[in-house]
Amino acid sequence: MNEFIHMGGYARFVWPSYALTFTIVILNIVWARRSLWRARADARRRLSMRSADP
Amino acid sequence: MAWTWFHRLASPPHVYALATRLTPWFAWPAAALILAGLYGGLVLAPADYQQGDGFRIIYVHAPSAWMSLMVYVTMAVSAAVGLIWRMKIAHAVAASCAPIGASFTVAALVTGSLWGRPMWGTYWEWDPRLTSELILLFLYLGYMALRSAIDDVQRADRASALLAVVGVVNVPIIHYSVLWWNSLHQAPSVMKLAKPEMPTAMLLPLLLMLAGFTLFFAAVLLVRLRGEILRRERTASWLREALAA
Numbered sequence: 525m526n527e528f529i530h531m532g533g534y535a536r537f538v539w540p541s542y543a544l545t546f547t548i549v550i551l552n553i554v555w556a557r558r559s560l561w562r563a564r565a566d567a568r569r570r571l572s573m574r575s576a577d578p
Numbered sequence: 579m580a581w582t583w584f585h586r587l588a589s590p591p592h593v594y595a596l597a598t599r600l601t602p603w604f605a606w607p608a609a610a611l612i613l614a615g616l617y618g619g620l621v622l623a624p625a626d627y628q629q630g631d632g633f634r635i636i637y638v639h640a641p642s643a644w645m646s647l648m649v650y651v652t653m654a655v656s657a658a659v660g661l662i663w664r665m666k667i668a669h670a671v672a673a674s675c676a677p678i679g680a681s682f683t684v685a686a687l688v689t690g691s692l693w694g695r696p697m698w699g700t701y702w703e704w705d706p707r708l709t710s711e712l713i714l715l716f717l718y719l720g721y722m723a724l725r726s727a728i729d730d731v732q733r734a735d736r737a738s739a740l741l742a743v744v745g746v747v748n749v750p751i752i753h754y755s756v757l758w759w760n761s762l763h764q765a766p767s768v769m770k771l772a773k774p775e776m777p778t779a780m781l782l783p784l785l786l787m788l789a790g791f792t793l794f795f796a797a798v799l800l801v802r803l804r805g806e807i808l809r810r811e812r813t814a815s816w817l818r819e820a821l822a823a
Contacts, residue, residue: 565806
């Protein structure tokens with residue numbers, strides 16, 4: 525196990541690479557959901573403004 | 579009729595519903611492929627005879643670099659379709675691509691830099707491959723800045739589409755840079771027509787990662803696309819339906 529973490533002496537290059545890439549993968553999920561959520565909220569606002577018109 | 583599928587692809591309510599339905603079909607296989615690729619790349623693949631375990635950075639670097647280019651081409655082609663056929667959906671696809679592509683371009687640059695330090699002795703060099711990839715990041719950022727600077731969605735679509743289409747010339751430059759110029763970067767070992775220069779135990783996890791990241795792109799793109807469709811839609815009737823669902 526220790527050997528695995530050590531990565532033959534390349535640990536300080538290998539693990540940050542994996543950490544960064546998967547942070548970006550997760551962030552893409554979060555950002556995409558947030559963007560959809562915002563668009564929905566915005567569309568709801570537009571609809572309610574229109575239905576408030578006489 | 580043969581053309582009905584094309585017309586349906588131009589209809590926002592249809593695409594919105596389709597995107598909602600298709601997302602899990604891309605997301606779950608993507609997760610499975612990436613997990614399998616990670617296990618194969620970190621555990622099963624043998625260490626490289628020259629680079630030792632340092633070569634394992636390839637399993638995140640190559641998929642990120644692939645994403646940076648593939649997403650850009652998707653963006654430029656959709657932008658061109660949007661410009662030529664004045665198709666709103668195509669512009670919505672292009673706009674959805676940019677943040678995804680930009681983020682993976684950052685991943686490709688930073689993981690490449692972390693790989694370069696032990697192998698080339700430097701984090702950064704103004705090398706043709708590295709420089710052209712950095713220009714790709716600026717193209718994405720410029721595209722997004724241009725969009726956010728224009729309030730009117732239709733004008734933003736057209737102006738940013740032009741930028742995306744012009745910028746596509748950078749893609750072959752990035753791809754062939756290692757062959758055209760004397761570059762520090764190694765030549766492609768997977769994307770070539772001849773036999774790949776890697777044993778199967780090393781190659782297979784890489785192919786799993788590439789496939790997994792591609793499906794991941796599709797899933798994230800579909801989620802973003804729904805938001806972009808809502809932003810462009812002014813007719814109330816189906817909007818109400820879409821929000822109720």
